[in-house]
Amino acid sequence: MRIAVIGLGYIGLPTAIMFASAGHEVVGLEIREDIVKKLNSGRAHIAEPEVEERLRRAVEEGKLRATTNPEDIKGADAFIICVQTPLKDGKVDLSYLENAVRTVAGVIERGALVIIESTVPPGTTLRMARLIEELTGLKVGQDFHMAHAPERVMPGRIFHELVYNSRIIGGVTPESAKRAEILYHSFVRGEILLTDATTAEMVKLMENTFRDVNIALANEFALLAHQYGVNVIEAIRLANTHPRVSIHWPGIGVGGHCLPKDPYLLLSGAREDFGLIRKAREINEDMPLFAKDLLFDAFKEAGVPREDAIVVVLGLAYKGDSDDTRNSPALAFIEAIEGDVADVRTYDPFVGGTHESVEKAVKGADAIVIATDHSIFRSLNWEQLGRLMRTRILVDGRHVVKDPPKGFVFRGIGRGDV
């Protein structure tokens, strides 16, 4: 088949590569010229294991090319839309999606299949189908087909998960869902479950909202543990031995591309306000501020005037062993303290532009704040690092440290016991 993938970011590029390696002829449409140039020379612009080799192979075999020209996707058998659906000033911004749909309407021919992979508020796929109908005079379910096929992949494991995850496909009509299922079967080995488009949209948003609300609950338990003098990490470990309990882990906040925005997408079209989901978001968004309170409390105990303090943030990525800093709570934390302290230094072995070693970063500093649970942070020798510091304060935002190191003023999220 001739497949057009629209938007070649974290989701679109690996998806285009998978369709190309399954033997389809794939053209990727991207508005950013720099990305198109890079991809056509076989170099990837996203950091993801295997992406570079797989891309080079697909380009060399002539199965994948990128373009900025919508004419190059004219008459494709399938259009797969993978553009961003961000929040702008707290509101869902569907302008990228709508532009992509308008582009498709300009080049679609009878019999084509249009798929929205982007995460969208419930009802969006139906609205976009109507938009194509209005712009082209074609009828959905008759002259063209349309479905929502949301993504469940986790950055860092995208190529494995694209193949082996189970997948929900929601058709605007049952025939649309079936056609999309056949297309995805060309590389998906996981189960494909069919439903209608609006249910599929809601399923995707419910999955991420479930995780966000559960992390908020763990964070609230952490705040309570500070009131009761309890180590919440130990308490959660014990509670999770219950056969029907599985509490998530608390921390300095929730980041990444999806979790901080998807609950708002879920709420965006609702006729009334729903307290639980919104409150959970607020709790998670406030966690960097709670980490700030812990740090400032430690300054007091150590007798460090905050305006003189040099603070080292360990980890900028939003999750461990990743270089992804999108919506990272580490950045929110830095923004929260920057004006109050003398200097903020950073060290993240995965992220460019930070100190080249942890030792260099902590030399002469007053406090270390762990904001990401990179594996290597677990084996740091705190007492050795402490000897390089001016004052020894350690704030653990990710329960990386089990026992507070000797000689440090220690604080940790959920560590009401210290």
Ligand SMILES: NC(=O)c1ccc[n+]([C@@H]2O[C@H](COP(=O)([O-])OP(=O)(O)OC[C@H]3O[C@@H](n4cnc5c(N)ncnc54)[C@H](O)[C@@H]3O)[C@@H](O)[C@H]2O)c1
């Ligand atoms: N990144 C993830 O881990 C993940 C996981 C599941 C779902 N999603 C969802 O997938 C969607 C895409 O996310 P992403 O992380 O790939 O975004 P991204 O920002 O990495 O990529 C989107 C790309 O689309 C391009 N683009 C925008 N408008 C365009 C247009 N009209 N024509 C052509 N190209 C256009 C942009 O330039 C960009 O390169 C979002 O809705 C996101 O919520 C993402």
